[in-house]
Amino acid sequence: MTTLLLSLSITAAQILLGFAMLCAASRMLRGPRAQDRVLGFDAVYVNAMQLLLTFGIQTGRIIYFEAALIIGLLGFVSTVALAKFLMRGEVIE
Amino acid sequence: MIQAPDLPAWAALLTAFFVLFGAIVTAIGSFGLLKLNSFYERVHAPTLGTTLGIGALLIASVICFSVLQSRPVIHEILISVFVTLTTPVSLMLLARAALYRDRSEGRKDVPANFSTPPGNNGRG
Numbered sequence: 001m002t003t004l005l006l007s008l009s010i011t012a013a014q015i016l017l018g019f020a021m022l023c024a025a026s027r028m029l030r031g032p033r034a035q036d037r038v039l040g041f042d043a044v045y046v047n048a049m050q051l052l053l054t055f056g057i058q059t060g061r062i063i064y065f066e067a068a069l070i071i072g073l074l075g076f077v078s079t080v081a082l083a084k085f086l087m088r089g090e091v092i093e
Numbered sequence: 094m095i096q097a098p099d100l101p102a103w104a105a106l107l108t109a110f111f112v113l114f115g116a117i118v119t120a121i122g123s124f125g126l127l128k129l130n131s132f133y134e135r136v137h138a139p140t141l142g143t144t145l146g147i148g149a150l151l152i153a154s155v156i157c158f159s160v161l162q163s164r165p166v167i168h169e170i171l172i173s174v175f176v177t178l179t180t181p182v183s184l185m186l187l188a189r190a191a192l193y194r195d196r197s198e199g200r201k202d203v204p205a206n207f208s209t210p211p212g213n214n215g216r217g
Contacts, residue, residue, distance in 0.1 A: 001107060002100070002102045002105040002109075003097050003099060004097075004110045005103065005106070005109055006098075006105040006108060006185075007096055007097035007099040008101065008121060009109035009110075009112055009113045010097055010109070010112055012113060012116070013113050013115070013116035014111045014116075016116040016117060016119070016120040017119060017120070018125075019120055019124075020116075020119050020120040020122070020123035020124070021123070023120075023123040023124050023127040024123045024126055024127075024139070026127060026129050027126050027135075031179065033132065033191075033194075034134065034194075035132055035187060035191040035194070036132055037155070038134060039126065039132070039135060039139065039184075039187060041127050042125065042139060042183065042184070043119055043122075043126055043139040043142070044160055046119075046122065046139065046142060046143050046147070046176075047119060047142065049116065049140070049147070049172075050116070050146060050147060050150050052114060052148075053147075053150045054116070054150065055156050055167055055195055056154060057097075057098070057099060057108065057112060057153060057154055058096060058098075059096070059098075060098040060157070060158075060161055062158070063156070063173075065168070068172060069171065069172055069175070069205075072172060072176060072179075073175070074162060075108040076179040076182075077143070078182055079183040079186075079187065080182070080183055080186055082187075083183065083186035083187045083189075083190045083204055084186070084190075085195075085199065086170060086187075086191070086194060087186075087189065087190040087193055
């Protein structure tokens with residue numbers, strides 16, 4: 001009974017996170033200016049990280065956690081590089 | 094694909110609550126990102142999902158894996174510390190870049206640059 005409840009709530013959480021990713025991707029595609037697109041990209045990778053964590057809880061495997069950690073690292077670096085590009089016009093001066 | 098690990102009742106209830114809470118908070122944050130009007134309002138919305146949403150999901154993950162492996166599994170704290178440290182840094186850099194771009198275009202709806210003496214080019 002509680003296992004069924006847990007599986008239903010995990011599936012509902014995945015649907016909600018997919019909706020969140022759709023919202024962020026729509027902001028990334030249509031955002032009026034470049035900084036809106038970078039902000040949408042930031043939200044997309046954070047939501048992808050959370051989706052991987054729910055997959056990890058669902059299957060009980062530890063490997064998804066490492067994928068989520070790598071997404072977090074690369075997403076932070078890319079957001080900082082894009083912000084620097086918007087500020088200066090180049091990434092490495 | 095509907096499946097779940099076989100947990101005892103209390104752990105299953107706690108995990109279900111935290112997973113659902115984190116996902117709802119994240120969905121609210123991303124919906125705000127889509128719905129708010131100006132960039133400086135939008136920059137606040139996704140941080141809800143980044144801190145509270147990821148925090149709740151990581152608590153759920155800690156409970157689930159600690160019960161499954163019957164020992165404390167706390168390496169999820171790595172992600173939460175990393176995300177809590179990097180989110181303000183990246184969003185502050187992004188907001189500074191947006192402010193710089195808006196000022197260099199001469200928009201009127203952003204505060205002027207106070208580091209220059211007042212009276213310069215009429216808006217200081």
